[in-house]
Amino acid sequence: MDTTETSAARPLTVLRTSPAPTSHAAAPTVAAGHARVPEVPLDAQDRQRLLSGTHHDPHAVLGAHPVPGGVAFVVLRPYAQAVTLLTGGRSVALHDMGDGFFSVVLPLDATPAYRLRATYDGRDGEHEDPYRFLPALAEFDLHLIGEGRHEELWKALGAHPMTHQGVLGTRFTVWAPHASGVRVCGDFCHWDGAAYPMRSLGSTGVWELFVPGIGEGALYKFDITRPDGTHTVRADPMARRAEVPPATASVVTRSAHVWEDAEWMAHRADRPVHQAPFSVYEVHLESWRPGLSYRQLADQLTDYVTDAGFTHVELLPVAEYPFSGSWGYQVTGFYAPTSRLGTPDDFKYLVDTLHQAGIGVILDWVPAHFPKDDWALATFDGEHLYEPADPRRAEHPDWGTLTFDYGRKEVRNFLVANATYWCEEFHVDGLRVDAVASMLYLDYSREEGQWSPNESGGRENLDAVAFLQEMNATLYRRCPGVVTIAEESTAWDGVTRATHDTGPGGLGGLGFGMKWNMGWSHDSLEYIKRDPVHRVYHHGEMTFSMVYAYSENYVLPVSHDEVVHGKQALVSKVPGDWWQRRANHRAYLGFMWAHPGKQLLFMGQEFAQGAEWSQERGLDWGLLDPAYPAEPDHRGVLDLVRDLNDEYRATPALWERDTEPAGFSWITADAAEDNVLAFLRFAADGTPLLAACNFSPVVRRDYPLGVPDSVTVWREILNTDLACYGGGDAGNRGPLKPDPEAAHGHPASLRVTLPPLATVWLRPE
Structure with a gap:
């Protein structure tokens, strides 16, 4: 299709009528006469293209146009019984040209303001003529679209309620460069777009039409004529609102929200x-x-x-x-x-x-x-x-x-x-x-x-x-x-x-x-699924992430992908009885929150929901109901997550140097026989946090962990085994003072109680 064709390519030929009286609007309607301009009343090709939805420039035919002897008005209103032109206090009946076309020529020197009144099944309705309006899209917008550089594309394309040339309506624009023609259809025209062909705005492939009287809430789609002449009706790719599925129409919308953030x-x-x-x-x-x-x-x-x-x-x-x-x-x-x-x-x-x-x-x-x-x-x-x-x-x-x-x-x-x-x-x-x-x-x-x-x-x-x-x-x-x-x-x-x-x-x-960090998720979840007796052979699944921890800026995800399609919820992945499962779950969360990287946890895992996530069922909120016998088991995990987040926010060592190798140091990465991991995290000012994880089901008392000698007193700030979380309440009460005994490459050491299947955090007092 040659989109450079203009209205000057063919003369516009329309019906002509006798001059309309200059009487008041209440005067009788003046019927159109039957004098004809030469040849056909409407170019046959224009007629066919408009009816088939393949006209690239309907505004060149429809609307008001100067012609020898006056101004011609051409209207396309399919199914209308009559159309009347309302202008200057006069009403002039347009001649029915068939196929929904109506026209008249008035002996005027200039195009006046006018409206149309269409009659359907004996009922009249007034409206503005969409084809009397200039394009409502700026040339600069078209330039940016053509360059593929319109960073606010949503403001140029789609459906936009607006005031254009003093009239309220909606501007419809769509990118469809291969289309032979595009029409707007919607609930405002019984989904028949024949009356609303859009114009092509040149080589950009954008089609545009301003439709007066259409506002917020109107349903619409685009009736697109394919290159082979067939039609397809499409939702607007740029629609800012859609019907509730399974309905598929686009919805004209405007925002009235006042931000308070x-x-x-x-x-x-x-x-x-x-x-x-x-x-x-x-x-x-x-x-x-x-x-x-x-x-x-x-x-x-x-x-x-x-x-x-x-x-x-x-x-x-x-x-x-x-x-x-x-x-x-x-x-x-x-x-x-x-x-x-x-x-x-x-x-x-x-x-x-x-x-x-x-x-x-x-x-x-x-x-x-x-x-x-x-x-x-x-x-x-x-x-x-x-x-x-x-x-x-x-x-x-x-x-x-x-x-x-x-x-x-x-x-x-x-x-x-x-x-x-x-x-x-x-x-x-x-x-x-x-x-x-x-x-x-x-x-x-x-x-x-x-x-x-x-x-x-x-x-x-x-x-x-x-x-x-x-x-x-x-x-x-x-x-x-x-x-x-x-x-x-x-x-x-x-x-x-x-x-x-x-x-x-x-x-x-x-x-x-x-x-x-998909590798961390895969490896650590594989480890936690194993029986503790076998974890000794898979210790590297918990330590390997530190080999590449600073190759990118990482998020540690336990996402929706990990708790569906037979993968089981986090608490159900791990072996053992219910107490051991919850203990493993809590220990894993403590490890996750202390590991370099940011944390992401899918809903339900924060209170140890045992069932896989189901979109239809939602979360098992009843597990937190005080009337539920096992409520403390789940409430305790939620309380732990709250405390993890609170301590995390309050401890710069856990987030300030997440992407710097200097923000992390192993204490012991090779205690596979004990199922123990221990490491230090450092804030920008050097303040450390010590995290130790015991993924075995036995208490390890007085477990030696090497620490810097710059800290004279440590205190336990988090313990996933506390009774309030559902644990056995083993841990470290009161301050811990290092011994001047080197361990794990550090000049001093702490004697720490590591509860079974638990993570503890300690920091300088």
Whole structure:
């Protein structure tokens, strides 16, 4: 389709009528005469293209246009019985040209202000003519879209209620470069878009139409004519609100939320995240307490997380998705918070409430793939648009989805702007980027012959690398204080290295702030699942993480992925009777909170829920009910998590030098026979914390641990075996003074009681 064609290419031919009287609006309607301009009343090609939805410039035909002898008015109102022009206090009946076209020519020197009255089944309705308005999208927006550099793309594309040329309505814009035509349809036109063809705005591939009288709450989609002439009706890729699934329409929306988190936002960037406390509670909002809305969660989740002491929540994806069983990881509405729990403003209220309580918000973000639903992004305008044309790169073999075409500048812009959108419009404090490894490797989950190498013959997806670098660089530049976190399961070099810092691979760092330490999760959980008698042979699974602990900035995740699909909840993974399971669970959490890196714990694990997480059932909150016989068992674990978080926040040694080797020192890493680990953490001023873990079921009294001689008195500040947590209450009462006896390479030593299946923390008094 030649999008450079103009209305000057063909003369506009319309019906002409006698002059209308200049009487008051209440005067009788003047009927159109039957004098005709030469030839046909409407160019046959224009008529056919408008009716078939393939006209690139409907404004050149419809609306008001100067013609020899006056001004021609052409209206397309399918199914209307009559259309009347209202202008200057006059009403003029338009001539019915068939197929829903109506026209008249008035002997005027200039185009007047006018409205239309259409009659359907004997009922009249007045409206503005959409085709009398200039484009409502600025040329600069089109330039940036064409360059793939519109960092606020959501303000240019999509549906935006606005006042345009003094009239209230909604501007609809959509990127569909392969389309032969695009029309808006919705509940305002009984889902028949014939009356609302959009105009192409040139080579950018953007289509636009300002529709007067349409406002917040209207449902809409785009009726796209594919290059082969067939039609497809699609939800808006840039919709900022969607219908509640399984309905799939987009919803016109505007925000009225007034933010009250100014203090949080002003100080969010005061301290780099990797040098600050960062203890994360991972939440699936729909199943945390099933049935709660965003606004109800704002109260209940905020209170719970505040009491438990976490610094942040991380929310499984909230962008709209059709299938609940995907937990949000198959997104169809990248710019719309799911309507299952409320409106976009309701979600803003949730974030705002958390911020006012001093709790940060991280979102799971899914730019690695999208589903194939025929009303969403797949072959959006009849061609491969958001996905690569090469099926070897388009198909995601693991999930039956499609990957994004990261090499296409408009697609990259769609995703980069989306990352910015969540952080700027919703004040989100960071993004955890899902499935990064599947983006980075062209042969990810593919066999020989199922993938094509890059231009250098390698397996790296260079387009994906460039996209991630651009996304991170843009986000850190525009949104001070945010953090991006990669779920990257391989040894890709430089995930958290700066984008300008070229490493051994020559590609530069990806620019993430942190990376999930999947190796630590796998190894430590494998260890804890073993019977203590066998742990002696697998001691390295608990110590190996320190070999690479400073290769990236790490988060230690015990995430939703670890407690579903037969993997069992954390407390159910470990062997032994119920007491031993809970003891192992508590000891593991104490080890996790003391290990270099930030902590992430999936909901339910903080109170030792024994059942796997179920999206349908939600959490077993009854375990915390005082009427439940085993309530102290679970309440004790929750109390431990609260104390872990409180001590963690109060102890800079546990977070201030997380990414510096000088912030950690082993005391003993080789006590495999004893199932004991002990190490020191150091604050920036050198103040130490001692953590010792005993993963055997026996008490080890007077256990020698080497310590610096600069500390004269140590005191136990945390013990996972305390009776209040459900333990046996073995431990170290009162101050502990080192002996001047060297041990473990240190000049002094402590004699410490290590309770069975427990972790203790000690610090200088």
